[in-house]
Amino acid sequence: MGIDQSLRRTKEPALSRELLIFVTALMIATLGLFIxxxxxxxxxxxxxxxxxxxxxxxxxENFCIDLPKAGAVSVTFTLILAAIILFGPAMPALASVFGAAIWRDIKKGTHPYRWLFNGSQYALTTGATGLAYVAAGGPMLISLNRPFVVNDFPMVLFPITVAIVTFFLSNTILVSTAIGLAEDMPPFSVWLVNVKWAIPNYFALAPLGLAVAQISMTVGLIGVLLILLPLIVARQTFQVYMRLRDAYLDTVRSLIAALEAKDPYTRGHSERVSRLAQRIGRQLKLKEEHLETLRYAGILHDIGKIGTSRLILRKPGRLTEDEYQKIKLHPEWGALILMEIKFLSKVIPPIFHHHENFDGSGYIDGIAGEEIPLLARILTVADAFDAMTSPRPYREAMPIDVACREMKAFQEIQFDPSIVRALFQAIDYDGGEPDAQKGQLQFDESNV
Ligand SMILES: [Fe+2]
Ligand SMILES: [Fe+2]
Incomplete structure (x- = not known):
């Protein structure tokens, strides 16, 4: 994984004490490593x-791909592995600092703590990988003065595997910790999200590292360039795809902005619902991919209101039956709008069903209980709680404890009781659930 995509993405660097201590510790370790x-x-x-x-x-490193949330994958790893096989740990460790971290960060004018982190992280990862390779009996081709020959296999595959695992663990753990500290997220969650993307890359790129080492021993360093060029072209194609994904998201965000301009009372509602739904999901120990779906579903759940008249959305008093029927169409409109965006397909069921009630009295389909997808039930709870605790044209915001009592009163009717309990845990409310069995929530995740 390349290094600081998400640190770069943090708009205002959160220089917490823990992050400073972490970066300082890495720098001291790097100094020791270089000595x-x-x-x-x-x-x-x-x-x-x-x-x-x-x-x-x-x-x-300048032709790398952004990953969701954090990190990046680049062919840097291929080259570092090749350099380790050729020269052992020292030279690649220093080259990775200058090649991957310092030059790029200076070019981009990033904050010193980032390039200090990136530099140290690369040095430690590459140094540890090189030392692990040598300790596992990996030969340095420069001292063998020849490429690997048939007799070296399969013995040489062991130190190479050790090197891949060391690089992968050191890189992902250090980067996830820094991102977790900078963005106040659990480092383990960051790690899990990225690891899934990163593992196939590492194993796909490792044989290329071996090939680069072999070629530079036979045809010289020019061979490295010959391998690198097609890789850059291939990576560019991936990057076009990733940019397209970002462009879709930007489009969707601007739709939300348009909706919020139309209906000022929902300003911030989507983001808050998204955050709360994720917190509830964490209490329910949902998998990271479902939390990711909740994140987008929360942001987009009311997107269908873009098709509702401004007069209805802004109406200060109660809605007439006819107006209510119109507003009830928004989950359906939302699903229709998002159907066009392939990578958002998983958010459609929770959005389509976010106004179903637990007893079957809701809309669109009037389904009940566990027939309602789990993520939709979560969204319903987060949505209702945020609606109650924020001001509306016709009433003040409700105090948290009043809203909680309301949520409790409507469990089994409107809300899934186990999700209401998870909400209470997420917001640390303990004033009204004597019968709640904390930590005992079990869900069949196939129902999300
Ligand atoms: Fe809604
Ligand atoms: Fe809503």
């Missing part, structure tokens, strides 16, 4: 190879 690696006579180092690898790593 060890560059101890005279310990490992190979040469300036021309160092400059060349810094340059190609820099090229690779």
């Amino acid at each position: 060890f690696l560059f101890w005279p006579g310990r490992f190979f180092f040469s300036w021309p190879q160092f400059l060349f690898f810094s340059f190609v790593i820099f090229l690779a």
Whole structure:
């Protein structure tokens, strides 16, 4: 995983004390590592190879793909692995710092704490990978003075696997911890989200690392460039796809902005529902992918109101039956709008059913209980709670404890009681659930 996509994405760097301590500890560890690696006579180092690898790593790192939430995948790993197989740990560790972290960060003018983190993180990851490779009996081709030959296989695959696992763990753990500290998210959740994307990449890119090492031993360093160019072209194609995804999301966000301009009383409602629904989902120990669906479903749940008249949305008094019938169409409209966006297909069921009631008296389909998808039941609870606790044209915002009593009164009727309990846990409300069995919630996730 490339390094600081999401740190870069944090608009205002949250320099918490914990993050500062973490980055300082990494820097001290890096200093210790370099003293060890560059101890005279310990490992190979040469300036021309160092400059060349810094340059190609820099090229690779500038053609990387953004991942959801955090991190990035790039061919940097291929080149670092190749350099380790060729030269051992010292030279690649230093080249990764300059090639991947410093040059790029200076070019982008990022905050010093980011490039200090990126530099240290790369040095430690690459250094640890190189040392693990050597300790597992991996030979350095520069000292063998030949590429691997048939007799070296399969023995050499063991140190290479050790190197891949070390790089993967060190890189993902350090980056996820930093992102978790910077964005106040549990590092383990960040790790889980990214790992799924990262694992296939690591294993796909590792054989290329071996190939790059072999080629540079036979045809020289020019061979590295010949391998790198097609990789960059292939990566560019992926990047076009990822940009398209971002463009879709931007479009959807602007639809939300348009809706909120039309109906000022719902301003911020979508984001708040999204956050609350995710918190409830965490209490229910849902998988990360379902939390991700809740995030988008929350933001988009009322998008269908874009088709409702402004007069109805802004009406200060009670709605007439006819107006109410019109507003009731919004889950359906929402589903229709989002149907066009392939990667948002999972948010459609929760949005379509977010006004179903637990006893079957809701709309669109009038389904009840566990027939209603789990994510929709969560959305219903988050939506109602936010609607009650924020001001409306015809009434003040309800105090939290009054809203909680209301939620409790309507469980079994409008809300799933176990989700109301999860809501209370998420907001630390303990004033009204003597019969709640905390921590005992069980869901069949196939129903989401
Ligand atoms: Fe709604
Ligand atoms: Fe809503």
